[in-house]
Amino acid sequence: MLINFDEIDEIANPKFKGGEGDTMFRTFNDGINKIMRGRLDVGCSIGLHSHTNNSEIIFVINGEARCLYDDGEEHLTAGQCQYCPKGHSHSLINTSSNEPLTFFAIVPEQ
Numbered sequence: 001m002l003i004n005f006d007e008i009d010e011i012a013n014p015k016f017k018g019g020e021g022d023t024m025f026r027t028f029n030d031g032i033n034k035i036m037r038g039r040l041d042v043g044c045s046i047g048l049h050s051h052t053n054n055s056e057i058i059f060v061i062n063g064e065a066r067c068l069y070d071d072g073e074e075h076l077t078a079g080q081c082q083y084c085p086k087g088h089s090h091s092l093i094n095t096s097s098n099e100p101l102t103f104f105a106i107v108p109e110q
Contacts, residue, residue: 003028018047019091027084033039034107039100040065045093053085056107058082063101066093 008026021044028035033070040046040063041110058067058081065076068091069084075095076082085092094101 003035010039016046017049017091019045021036021045026029032109034105034109036105037106038093038105039102040094041100042096042098044101046091048089048091050089051086053087053108054083054107055087056105057092058084059104059106061102061104063094063096063099065101065103066095067091068093080093 005026005028010026011022012022012024015048020050021041022035023044023046024039024041026037058076058086060076060078060080060082066084067074067076068089069082070088070090074082082092092101092103
């Protein structure tokens with residue numbers, strides 16, 4: 001099944017999960033899986049949040065990010081993937097100095 005994210009409206013989520021600025025998403029949701037192409041402009045972030053009922057996979061397409069994961073911190077660049085299993089917490093912060101962070105996020109409902 002082809003999902004063309006360019007044909008899905010981009011929605012701004014201000015201070016998403018307690019983060020800074022707007023998180024922009026183009027979202028496909030079939031009730032079983034949520035697949036999002038996201039964008040964080042310079043200085044924007046997704047706040048620290050827990051995945052109590054599901055997990056999340058984030059694949060970085062472009063830019064650099066800092067990811068707070070449980071009690072640690074991870075640095076992500078294009079081509080890398082961050083996995084937050086059920087029962088864990090994470091955040092995503094654009095650390096690029098002059099470009100948006102673009103990524104895919106997949107949340108399987110469990």
